[in-house]
Amino acid sequence: GAVVSQHPSWVICKSGTSVKIECRSLDFQATTMFWYRQFPKQSLMLMATSNEGSKATYEQGVEKDKFLINHASLTLSTLTVTSAHPEDSSFYICSARELAGINEQFFGPGTRLTVL
Amino acid sequence: AQKITQTQPGMFVQEKEAVTLDCTYDTSDPSYGLFWYKQPSSGEMIFLIYQGSYDQQNATEGRYSLNFQKARKSANLVISASQLGDSAMYFCAMREAFDSNYQLIWGAGTKLIIKP
Numbered sequence: 001g002a003v004v005s006q007h008p009s010w011v012i013c014k015s016g017t018s019v020k021i022e023c024r025s026l027d028f029q030a031t032t033m034f035w036y037r038q039f040p041k042q043s044l045m046l047m048a049t050s051n052e053g054s055k056a057t058y059e060q061g062v063e064k065d066k067f068l069i070n071h072a073s074l075t076l077s078t079l080t081v082t083s084a085h086p087e088d089s090s091f092y093i094c095s096a097r098e099l100a101g102i103n104e105q106f107f108g109p110g111t112r113l114t115v116l
Numbered sequence: 117a118q119k120i121t122q123t124q125p126g127m128f129v130q131e132k133e134a135v136t137l138d139c140t141y142d143t144s145d146p147s148y149g150l151f152w153y154k155q156p157s158s159g160e161m162i163f164l165i166y167q168g169s170y171d172q173q174n175a176t177e178g179r180y181s182l183n184f185q186k187a188r189k190s191a192n193l194v195i196s197a198s199q200l201g202d203s204a205m206y207f208c209a210m211r212e213a214f215d216s217n218y219q220l221i222w223g224a225g226t227k228l229i230i231k232p
Contacts, residue, residue, distance in 0.1 A: 032217055043207060043222045044161075057217075061180055090160055105220060107153075107161035 002028045004096050006108035013084055019109045021079045023094030029074040034105065035067075038091040050077050050094035062076055084115040119143065120210050129198050130230050135223050136183070137193040139208030146214035150191040151220065152182065156204040164206075167191055203230045215224035 003026040013019050031052050033114050036044040050056040056069035066088075068080040077096075081088050091112050093107040102109055121140045129135045141150065152164040167175045167182045175182040183192040195202055208223040 002194070034219070041227075043224050049217045049219060051217075066225070073147075080137060092162065105218070110159040110161075112159070 002098055002104045002106045004094065004108040006094055006111050008111060009109065010112040012116065018084055019081045019113060023077045023079070023096065023108050025075045025096040025106070028098050030098065031074065032097040034095045035069060035079050036104045038093060038094070042063055044093065051066050060095040065111055079082055080106045081113065084113070086115045089113055100115045119221045122208055122210055122226050124226045126227040126229070128231055131200060131232050132197055134194060134196045137206050137228065138212035139191045139193065141189050141191060143210065143212055144188050145212040145214050145220065149185070149218060150209045151183070151209040151211070152180070152193045153207045153209065155207065165193065165210045183202050197231050199200050200230050200232060203228060
């Protein structure tokens with residue numbers, strides 16, 4: 001199946017700093033990428049949908065100025081957590097949509113963010 | 117109203133036994149797809165099986181089968197001959213055709229623990 005990578009796998013940062021997470025589709029072109037957040041023992045919560053070359057669509061309650069999403073190419077989307085605080089600590093997962101096939105979303109391995 | 121309901125927060129099953137994970141859904145879209153994903157402790161989301169709303173037969177993938185009962189709006193995952201490596205969180209998800217971005221709607225998940 002198609003491969004999606006995320007970098008970094010985990011990051012620890014100080015409160016007030018910004019953190020960038022990259023999501024790459026390695027062997028296919030992804031016109032749409034999705035960013036999820038997952039708290040321990042909970043389901044995935046969709047944060048935003050990102051289409052290549054256009055502004056991301058954020059879900060209700062997600063601060064777009066805090067979670068900056070850029071989808072500049074068909075293989076790369078980035079999520080930047082700006083001025084991170086401890087409550088932003090979470091597991092962030094991206095997925096990428098492939099145009100063909102029934103399994104349109106392929107998931108990255110996730111990034112565990114801890115804000116001190 | 118919940119669109120995807122997984123009523124079992126957790127299950128313990130003896131190794132080699134079959135296990136059924138429940139999933140019910142709610143949609144008014146006649147065209148939709150149902151997915152099951154496995155999430156081990158490492159965090160990656162692993163696609164298991166897909167069922168389209170117009171598929172006449174239940175989907176099967178190796179030890180996984182999907183018991184699709186359209187009239188009851190249920191899409192239970194059946195794992196035959198469970199193995200220790202099956203211990204993980206399992207999520208049921210739905211995609212509605214009218215959503216042009218193909219977003220997935222997620223259930224709360226079921227934590228499955230296989231006992232030796």
